[in-house]
Structure formats: C-alpha cells, structure tokens
Amino acid sequence: MSDLPLLSVRCLDVRFGALAAVDGVSFELWPGEVVAIVGESGSGKTTLLRAIHGFIPPTAGSILYRSDRFGEIELTRLDEPRRRLLARTEWGFVHQNPRDGLRLSYSAGANVGERLMAAGARHWGNIRAQALAWLDRVEIDVARIDDLPRTFSGGMQQRLQIARVLVTNPRLVLMDEPTGGLDVSVQARLLDMLRRLVADLGLSVIVVTHDLGVARLLAQRILVMQRGRVVEAGLTDQVLDDPQHPYSQLLVSSVLAA
Amino acid sequence: MNTTSYTFAYLDEQTKREIRRALLKALAIPGHQVPFASREMPLARGWGTGGMQVTAAVIGRNDVLKVIDQGADDTTNAVSIRQFFSRVAGVRTTTRTEEATLIQTRHRIPETPLRPGQIMVYQVPQPEPLWRLEPSRAETRRLHALAEYGIMHVKLYEDIAQHGRITLAYDYPVLVHGRYVMAPSPIPAFDNPKLHRSPAIHLFGAGREKRIYAVPPYTDVISLAFEDHPFRPWKAEAACALCGSTESYLDEILIDDRGTRRYICSDTDWCERRRTRGKTA
Numbered sequence: 371m372s373d374l375p376l377l378s379v380r381c382l383d384v385r386f387g388a389l390a391a392v393d394g395v396s397f398e399l400w401p402g403e404v405v406a407i408v409g410e411s412g413s414g415k416t417t418l419l420r421a422i423h424g425f426i427p428p429t430a431g432s433i434l435y436r437s438d439r440f441g442e443i444e445l446t447r448l449d450e451p452r453r454r455l456l457a458r459t460e461w462g463f464v465h466q467n468p469r470d471g472l473r474l475s476y477s478a479g480a481n482v483g484e485r486l487m488a489a490g491a492r493h494w495g496n497i498r499a500q501a502l503a504w505l506d507r508v509e510i511d512v513a514r515i516d517d518l519p520r521t522f523s524g525g526m527q528q529r530l531q532i533a534r535v536l537v538t539n540p541r542l543v544l545m546d547e548p549t550g551g552l553d554v555s556v557q558a559r560l561l562d563m564l565r566r567l568v569a570d571l572g573l574s575v576i577v578v579t580h581d582l583g584v585a586r587l588l589a590q591r592i593l594v595m596q597r598g599r600v601v602e603a604g605l606t607d608q609v610l611d612d613p614q615h616p617y618s619q620l621l622v623s624s625v626l627a628a
Numbered sequence: 629m630n631t632t633s634y635t636f637a638y639l640d641e642q643t644k645r646e647i648r649r650a651l652l653k654a655l656a657i658p659g660h661q662v663p664f665a666s667r668e669m670p671l672a673r674g675w676g677t678g679g680m681q682v683t684a685a686v687i688g689r690n691d692v693l694k695v696i697d698q699g700a701d702d703t704t705n706a707v708s709i710r711q712f713f714s715r716v717a718g719v720r721t722t723t724r725t726e727e728a729t730l731i732q733t734r735h736r737i738p739e740t741p742l743r744p745g746q747i748m749v750y751q752v753p754q755p756e757p758l759w760r761l762e763p764s765r766a767e768t769r770r771l772h773a774l775a776e777y778g779i780m781h782v783k784l785y786e787d788i789a790q791h792g793r794i795t796l797a798y799d800y801p802v803l804v805h806g807r808y809v810m811a812p813s814p815i816p817a818f819d820n821p822k823l824h825r826s827p828a829i830h831l832f833g834a835g836r837e838k839r840i841y842a843v844p845p846y847t848d849v850i851s852l853a854f855e856d857h858p859f860r861p862w863k864a865e866a867a868c869a870l871c872g873s874t875e876s877y878l879d880e881i882l883i884d885d886r887g888t889r890r891y892i893c894s895d896t897d898w899c900e901r902r903r904t905r906g907k908t909a
Binding site: 450451454458473477479480483484485487488489492493494495497498515516592 | 744770776778779781782783785786788789790854855856857
C-alpha cells in the first residue's frame with residue numbers, strides 16, 4: 371500500500387475570476403508523511419488546502435485519493451454525500467482559528483464526541499470514555515470535560531480542536547496554520563504534541579504555515595509557494611538549508627534569529 | 629355573520645389544492661418538511677395558522693371537528709378555532725375524541741387511543757428539529773438530505789453530561805420511518821410513544837415557517853436516545869385531583885401564594901368522561 375501515494379494532486383488550478391489563486395500545482399503525499407506548504411500571505415497556500423478538502427471547487431486539475439474503503443477516488447468529481455462521509459471519517463481539517471472548528475456553546479466532551487456520534491456511536495458511556503482519553507492525550511485536564519471551550523485558553527482550544535479531529539482516527543489531516551496566534555512557549559508545546567501524535571497514529575498531514583520553524587519541526591518535505599505556483603519543493607532540510615529559488619532564499623533569509 | 633360570504637372552510641379552492649398537494653407529498657415522504665405558500669389567516673401567526681390551513685384543506689362537510697389546546701377543549705385558542713370552522717365550514721364539532729374525524733391540536737395528543745381514519749392536525753411553531761444546533765437553513769436542509777444527524781445527538785449528549793439525564797420534556801426529536809429526524813411539535817415527550825405505529829394520520833402545519841410534514845398511519849416513530857440512556861417519557865408523579873387518573877399526562881397548577889400545587893388531567897375530555905363514569909380522586 372505504501373508504495374502508492376495517498377494523495378496525488380495534478381495541475382490544480384483555482385481561479386477567482388481573472389486571479390489565479392492556485393496555478394498548476396502538482397505534488398504527492400505518501401502515507402505517514404508530513405508535507406508543509408510555506409509561503410507569504412496571499413501566495414495561495416490556504417486556498418490550495420481548502421480546494422483539496424473540497425471547501426472550494428477547483429477550476430481545473432485532478433486530485434486522486436486512495437481510500438481504505440472506497441479505493442481510488444477522483445476528488446474533483448466526487449459527489450457530496452461521499453465527500454462529506456470521507457471528510458468526517460478518513461480526513462480531518464484543523465482550522466487556524468479554533469473557534470471555526472469548535473462548537474463553542476457545547477462542552478469539551480461534546481466537541482470531541484461529535485465525530486463519533488456523526489459516525490454512528492450511540493453509547494453515551496463509550497463516547498464519554500473516548501472523549502476523556504483524548505482530552506488526556508492532548509494534555510487537557512480531564513476535569514474540564516464538561517466546561518465550555520470559550521472558557522479555555524487559545525492553546526487549549528487549539529488542542530481541543532485537534533482532539534476533536536483525531537478522535538475518529540483519520541488517515542489524512544489538513545492543518546491551516548495550527549500554531550497561528552499562539553505565543554511561542556504554547557506553540558512549542560503544541561508542536562511537540564503534534565509531532566508525537568503524528569508519529570503514534572501514522573498520520574499523513576499537509577500543514578500550511580508561514581512559519582519556517584513549524585515546517586522544520588513537523589515536516590519531512592516542503593513546498594514553497596509564490597503567487598499560486600510551487601516554486602521549489604524538496605526535503606525540509608534541503609530546502610531550508612540550501613534554497614535554490616530566489617524567493618525561497620528570500621524567505622529563508624527573512625527569518626529573525628532570536 | 630353571513631356564512632355564504634366565504635368559500636367553504638375560508639380558504640379559496642386554489643390555495644386548498646396547493647396545501648393538499650403539499651400534504652400528499654409530506655405523507656409520501658414521512659417526516660420530510662415540505663414548503664407551502666402559507667396564507668394570512670384571520671388571526672396572528674403563532675396562534676395556529678399552520679394547523680388551521682391544514683384543517684381547512686382537508687375538512688369536508690361530513691367531518692366532525694375537535695379542537696384542543698394543551699389538551700383542553702375549553703381554552704381560548706381551542707374555542708375560537710372551533711367556532712371559526714363551525715362558522716366557515718358549517719361542520720359539526722365535538723369534544724369527544726372518539727367521535728371526531730378530525731382533531732386540530734396544540735401541544736397534546738389525546739389520551740383516548742386514536743383509531744384508523746382519524747386525522748390529527750398539529751400547530752407547529754418550529755418545524756426544524758435542528759434549528760438551535762445549526763443556524764443556516766441551507767445547511768439543515770443538506771443535513772436532512774444526507775441524513776447526517778450526529779449533531780442532534782451532540783445536544784442529547786450535552787444534556788446528560790450537564791444534568792445526568794435527557795432533560796428535553798417537550799418537542800422531543802423523533803426519527804420517522806428510519807429516515808428523517810422530525811420535530812413532533814411541542815407535545816410532551818410523554819406523548820411521543822403515541823405517534824409510533826399510530827393508526828391515525830398525523831399532519832403538521834407550521835404557518836409562520838411555511839412548512840408542512842406528516843406521519844402516515846402505522847409508521848415507525850422512534851424517540852432519539854442513547855443505548856445506555858434510553859428514552860423515558862416523563863410525567864408528574866401524582867394522580868389527577870379531579871378524576872384520580874395516574875396514567876394520563878397532568879398539568880401542575882399553583883393554587884395559592886405558598887406554592888401549594890394540584891395536578892389535574894391535561895386532557896379535559898378524558899378527565900370529564902372518567903368522572904361521569906364515577907371515578908373520583
């Protein structure tokens with residue numbers, strides 16, 4: 371199985387009128403691999419991620435996904451019921467702002483349990499036990515299971531969102547700036563946790579970030595995007611330590627050393 | 629008032645036809661909300677205009693009409709709607725459940741078991757069971773279309789987490805015919821089991837929200853719950869202060885400033901008939 375890519379993106383275009391937000395992007399994601407998409411604001415990285423997840427219909431191109439259950443699927447032609455089924459079972463999407471990914475008027479336990487219930491779990495005790503186990507796994511005090519997420523700090527909300535996504539054991543997780551808006555010590559803790567979870571669960575991840583440090587810590591491979599195009603791609607250390615494209619060189623040299 | 633100045637049953641024939649068409653569609657897809665062109669009625673929206681339009685569309689000259697409001701035949705809403713139809717349709721009215729062929733109701737199902745051929749018409753304030761959970765109507769329609777009802781169980785999960793049990797006492801969501809989740813209108817959860825495989829036809833009209841839905845006879849209507857927290861219809865642990873009934877749904881009435889309370893049957897017809905048979909508290 372692992373000799374075939376999990377996801378193959380071919381010549382993907384997303385256009386908003388005359389603007390090519392994503393312009394002819396191709397890449398592959400292998401099982402158990404973490405790929406970072408880096409680039410400045412407006413380079414099309416979030417649009418690319420949203421197009422892969424199906425939030426935005428691509429203008430042209432193909433996205434091939436190898437599902438456990440359904441075999442090879444062309445996502446750009448997938449019907450909505452099937453796409454939503456995949457989205458809540460085999461995929462997960464971690465939003466930059468945890469408030470977009472959480473139900474703020476429901477407790478932490480209900481947030482973690484939602485995907486289980488959507489997948490058909492109807493035993494309250496089991497759902498609660500799994501919610502407790504996942505809160506523990508993302509380092510949230512289990513005593514707060516019945517508290518509302520709006521009483522949580524930013525870092526806790528982000529960890530709760532991650533628990534909510536991972537509870538159904540997805541294969542592919544898409545993350546949009548998972549550490550955006552968090553202070554550095556909280557970021558470090560979150561990254562630590564993500565690294566551990568990705569390794570434990572064997573997840574395949576596409577992470578969009580403008581922070582090269584995040585890319586360095588999490589990803590094995592990097593795609594550098596500029597104006598909707600992938601200008602450089604390669605192993606993380608290779609791209610960050612020996613950037614070839616002028617834009618990658620600019621990006622790497624712009625990082626402030628503390 | 630001159631009865632000939634109105635069409636039979638108030639609404640014009642084209643409007644009744646349109647409502648009947650919506651009703652047939654609703655019966656064909658149990659629990660599915662069908663939009664309809666809700667008309668102005670001679671009373672304010674929220675007072676049962678949806679139920680009245682459905683009644684006007686299905687009533688015939690030989691029908692015997694009963695109207696109840698919270699189980700009672702003698703409250704304002706029930707009396708005025710009953711008078712309205714005896715005026716504009718000239719039909720016979722009754723308070724007896726088994727004599728009626730058509731029963732318009734607000735928030736109760738009669739205690740007397742319904743029989744085949746009877747039609748129940750419900751006044752519905754909010755037809756969308758997902759409305760507090762999902763703000764977008766476009767999205768709730770999509771959730772219904774795809775039968776994605778996990779969100780409904782999130783609400784029930786939360787109830788148990790916060791209160792130790794499901795605290796919904798009325799408008800308790802049901803799964804109809806194994807397919808659509810439906811709001812049974814604000815009837816007490818106590819009445820939900822009466823919908824399950826009922827021999828009568830149940831029609832729901834929401835006038836303000838412009839939706840009609842239905843449960844045909846002998847259809848499965850299952851109240852949602854968890855395996856380890858099953859559905860439990862709730863009623864007051866008391867006997868009726870008038871007829872002594874312990875199996876009917878009871879209204880709680882405060883009778884003085886010190887909080888003393890009495891319980892009496894919410895179904896006035898049921899209570900009266902028990903008393904005429906010599907039952908007392």
